[in-house]
Amino acid sequence: MVEQHKKALEKQLWNIANTLRGNMSADEFRDYILGFIFYKYLSERMDIYADELLKEDGIKFDAIDENTDEGKEYLEAIQEEAIDHLGYFLKPSELFHVLAQKGENGEFILEALSEVLNHIEQSTMGTASEDDFNGLFDDLDLTSNKLGKTEKAKNELISKILVHLDDIDFLHHETEIDVLGDAYEYLIGQFASGAGKKAGEFYTPPMVSKLLAKLVTMGKDKLRSVYDPTCGSGSLLLRVAKEVKEVGNYYGQESNPSTYNLARMNMILHGVHYRQFDIQQDDTLEQPHHIEKRFEAVVANPPFSASWSAAAGFLTDERFQDYGKLAPASKADFAFVQHMVHQLDDDGTMAVVLPHGVLFRGAAEGHIRKHLIKDKNYLDAVIGLPSNIFYGTSIPTCILVLKKNRKHSDNILFIDASQNYGKATNQNYLREEDLEAILQAVENRKFVDKFAYVASVDEIAEENDFNLNIPRYVDTFEEEVPINLNVVAESLSKVTANLNSIEKEIFEFTNELGINFPSMGEK
Structure with missing residues (x-):
């Protein structure tokens, strides 16, 4: 079942990459698609971890109201645990599926997305995980003209990527983390083989x-x-x-x-x-x-x-x-x-x-x-x-x-x-x-x-x-098979006989047609 899930995931991810990269080179698009997969992974992991912490209180992480005093208290406590256990923190409003939904509804999400990616990094400042998250999303340039000539075009492309990825359940089973990891490896390999030396x-x-x-x-x-x-x-x-x-x-x-x-x-x-x-x-x-x-x-x-x-x-x-x-x-x-x-x-x-x-x-x-x-x-x-x-x-x-x-x-x-x-x-x-x-x-x-x-x-x-x-040291020399002259002579004899037979047939056929075609002997 795990292998089947992995294969399906690989196929989906590569199809998304191929469909959406447009005129961008494979190694350029790689940074975007892999970066967003990583953001989705962090988001789902955060959501699952926070839900586990909140289980006794009977509430869900994405249902917390960030603007109330109670909501802020919850988030403060969750952040402390998440930083220690996961190494980073995301608020409910910063979860991947929330932004993907906004993008699907036609909202402009580039600015918000950029802030979220920065906040993931900022949440680790001064902690043990700071070095591991510092600059992780530097290659996701959401202002690049390679994503589209206008802000609207850029927003549409990024929204499409997020919506496609949002349809894939990465962490349904915690034991299947390696399924996503292996699919990620598969994508890296596909980009490498598809883009030659630069990506390889x-x-x-x-x-x-x-x-x-x-x-x-x-x-x-x-x-x-x-x-x-x-x-x-x-x-x-x-x-x-x-x-x-x-x-x-x-x-x-x-x-x-x-x-x-x-x-x-x-x-x-x-x-x-x-x-x-x-x-x-x-x-x-x-x-x-x-x-x-x-x-x-x-x-x-x-x-x-x-x-x-x-x-x-x-x-x-x-x-x-x-x-x-x-x-x-x-x-x-x-x-x-x-x-x-x-x-x-x-x-x-x-x-x-x-x-x-x-x-x-x-x-x-x-x-x-x-x-x-x-x-x-x-x-x-x-x-x-x-x-x-x-x-x-x-x-x-x-x-x-x-x-x-x-x-x-x-x-x-x-x-x-x-x-x-x-x-x-x-x-x-x-x-x-x-x-x-x-x-x-x-x-x-x-x-x-x-x-x-x-x-x-x-x-x-x-x-x-x-x-x-x-x-x-390792002798790989293959000895040539000695030539048997008798066998060669016999083969040549058979070839000559066949040629003579063909020539005879051609001579007889041309005579019937009244064409004076000399035999090889006459030449």
Whole structure:
């Protein structure tokens, strides 16, 4: 039933998005539709929570008269409880369905809507949840001409969105919070795949997220903490949570302000309490926010070969100083690896998606790679993925798995899963069977012909000079089938016989017609 409800919800939401976005680009409209879904979620949650508090008094939250002394007393008491429990507060007149109803009746609601969204944020000022709600609705610019050329047109479009969303029951059952959260994830994915690189750069395809999550939770049923230094919309953090019974705290950092807002909304929509997550907005390499913390699980899909300052001052930064060299300014891949290793707890596991170049590029990157393997001995596995499975780029990628206390300290596992995928119209994707094959190889850690190889650290150092290029270890060469000349001669003989037969028929047919058509022999 839950799955059926989720599918229906996904379909409704995507239909609304497609019907109403008009000439606006997908990534622009994303901010509006996802922002209003979030507002509706907060509104319904507030309504349900307040009704529960008022049950003994036999009244409903939306029936409270805000202008009477009694009504004000009720609201004051409810606000205090709601701020502590939910992290925010809404008055009955500010509930989503109230504004949607006004919009449906043709009233002008843009001003009131803007005030409500500001008030949600203001209600958290000076409280523990302030950082988690600050600026959440900044991307909902209700004055933008992209919504319409006139105020009337803007009001009509926004009213239509609210009315459509108001028809959907998000929180009928408190246990179905994840249904909405998953539908929200679905929408993010749809916008990402529909809008190419711009909307997809913050989004990790679901099956890659699942693989990363399973790699860092293998053998565990609860985590103290999970961290993503390039968390995007937060989907990877939430995916990790699905693999265990309990996650203590979620940490993340994201440089893009709009995506940072999306990540915080996504956490709340998935029922993660505001006290349990700490997501910050800044460039992780240049301005890290969690530098003193250590995490049990670290996952990331950083921007491939991004630029960073690589300023000389970083040579004394505790994240990079042991290595003696910095990742090049034009390729920050190893800088992200070094940052993540620094944040990893002693009993933790990290898994990071990177371009293949990190496996074999020389100079500073080769130096860092050697240090990770020889001096620190943190690298546990290298997994080659298929090309064209990420939005916005077709390059082949790999996953590096690192641990500070490795059980198999004398070897590194190599997996070549580059040929294991399904094909969609414009994208390749990992299937469940591909995922299972990779995870089984990680668990078994044994040789699998043309798929997995366990290389000793000595072999990597002495025979390959710390080059991790997967074909050096996993032999995927397919031998050509030898040509049988007798079979070829026999086939040619049959083809010649067939041609002679056809020629004879043509010659006889042309003679009957009185046409002097020479046979091949006469030519």
